[in-house]
Amino acid sequence: MTNTKAQSHSEEDFPDMPSDIRKVFIQAAVEANIQRIALVGGAVRDWLLKDKIQLDFSNKTDLDIVVEGSAEVFVASLEKKLDASRLKNIKSSHTYDSIKLTIDETIIDISSSREETYSAPGENPIVKPCCLEKDLLRRDFSVNAIAIELCKKEILKLEGSLVDLSSKKLSFLHNKSVEEDPTRIIRAARYAARLGFTLSEDSLNQIRSTLQNWPWLWELGDNPKNAPPALSTRLKMELNLMFKNEPWQESLNQLRSWGALKLLDEKLNDLEELNDQIELGNTLGLNELTILIAKSGECLFIAERLFLPDKQCRILQESVELQELLSSKKIYNEFHSWLPSMWCKVVEERNLLPDSIALTACLMVQARSYLLDWLRYWRKVKPMISAEKLQDQGIKKGPKLGAELRSLRLKEVDRIYARK
Numbered sequence: 001m002t003n004t005k006a007q008s009h010s011e012e013d014f015p016d017m018p019s020d021i022r023k024v025f026i027q028a029a030v031e032a033n034i035q036r037i038a039l040v041g042g043a044v045r046d047w048l049l050k051d052k053i054q055l056d057f058s059n060k061t062d063l064d065i066v067v068e069g070s071a072e073v074f075v076a077s078l079e080k081k082l083d084a085s086r087l088k089n090i091k092s093s094h095t096y097d098s099i100k101l102t103i104d105e106t107i108i109d110i111s112s113s114r115e116e117t118y119s120a121p122g123e124n125p126i127v128k129p130c131c132l133e134k135d136l137l138r139r140d141f142s143v144n145a146i147a148i149e150l151c152k153k154e155i156l157k158l159e160g161s162l163v164d165l166s167s168k169k170l171s172f173l174h175n176k177s178v179e180e181d182p183t184r185i186i187r188a189a190r191y192a193a194r195l196g197f198t199l200s201e202d203s204l205n206q207i208r209s210t211l212q213n214w215p216w217l218w219e220l221g222d223n224p225k226n227a228p229p230a231l232s233t234r235l236k237m238e239l240n241l242m243f244k245n246e247p248w249q250e251s252l253n254q255l256r257s258w259g260a261l262k263l264l265d266e267k268l269n270d271l272e273e274l275n276d277q278i279e280l281g282n283t284l285g286l287n288e289l290t291i292l293i294a295k296s297g298e299c300l301f302i303a304e305r306l307f308l309p310d311k312q313c314r315i316l317q318e319s320v321e322l323q324e325l326l327s328s329k330k331i332y333n334e335f336h337s338w339l340p341s342m343w344c345k346v347v348e349e350r351n352l353l354p355d356s357i358a359l360t361a362c363l364m365v366q367a368r369s370y371l372l373d374w375l376r377y378w379r380k381v382k383p384m385i386s387a388e389k390l391q392d393q394g395i396k397k398g399p400k401l402g403a404e405l406r407s408l409r410l411k412e413v414d415r416i417y418a419r420k
């Protein structure tokens with residue numbers, strides 16, 4: 001799939017994008033001495049699909065633009081044509097000569113056309129400038145390797161791209177796609193779920209053989225801080241996108257069917273209750289990725305490898321400790337007979353985050369109803385007597401007053417919620 005072909009296209013059938021933005025892009029490119037500029041990737045793919053599958057294209061709010069030349073020079077020219085009320089949120093990545101910005105309500109990624117090579121599997125690529133045709137070769141799937149030149153209104157595509165699009169197939173562009181960047185597996189699951197596409201047999205075999213051979217220099221069990229970006233920060237980004245923007249249940253099902261959750265922990269492939277637990281966590285306001293990781297026996301190492309935020313790491317750590325406590329032989333045999341006040345003591349004396357309790361409720365079925373009752377009811381109960389009244393009765397401010405308030409509150413919890 002190495003040949004690139006151009007096909008003229010009419011003005012009337014041009015992909016949906018604000019026409020004034022397109023004209024400004026062309027003018028800015030001319031003034032920046034940039035010869036070629038193209039709309040590429042998802043917007044073109046989805047426009048070509050609009051008569052084949054049921055998707056809402058009317059609210060397309062993100063575009064990918066590629067220029068032959070410097071993206072930075074192009075954006076500088078663009079800034080001269082649009083005032084600050086329209087063009088804003090400019091963020092640059094000098095490594096890839098790419099810039100993200102917003103024009104009106106449209107989020108636009110502008111990048112220089114580039115080739116990518118990988119010094120080692122899973123590492124960030126080494127880039128160098130190239131033409132538009134070669135830029136298409138660095139993309140993930142044939143159906144995303146399609147561009148439309150804005151000036152000539154020509155479609156540029158790799159050989160086989162439109163065939164795959166018509167047959168609803170996802171095909172990696174070459175036989176080392178997954179080895180170079182395993183996050184492409186997550187993208188495959190995302191696109192398959194969103195578009196109703198299936199992986200080509202060659203692509204599925206590539207996923208399975210790559211996972212089986214595990215060609216990366218870093219392996220599970222190695223120091224998590226030494227994991228390559230495609231197994232750490234970029235993997236986290238792709239998983240977050242899956243949960244945020246896609247039918248994540250179907251995406252997860254795809255990943256499990258391919259055995260691809262091995263990228264985190266092979267045990268996750270066999271957990272049939274996984275989706276239900278993430279759904280419950282959703283209702284409790286938990287981060288989906290944190291719940292997914294929590295299902296692994298190595299969740300703290302995975303959190304370190306993915307560089308999760310400190311709060312999410314704390315939630316995982318506290319949940320692990322609470323599960324260990326509740327699973328200990330003595331407590332596990334007793335907690336079903338505890339009064340609500342005892343649950344409150346166990347949870348509250350450890351100063352746990354409510355999200356840590358919620359996560360434990362998702363994971364530990366035997367204790368779930370009690371922990372959910374604490375989250376929803378018991379923790380909200382207040383003592384019948386206020387601190388002021390206790391002070392009027394002669395109890396001075398300090399530890400004794402606090403202890404008395406806690407004792408009265410626990411009595412009130414049992415009075416209201418003790419199970420018969």
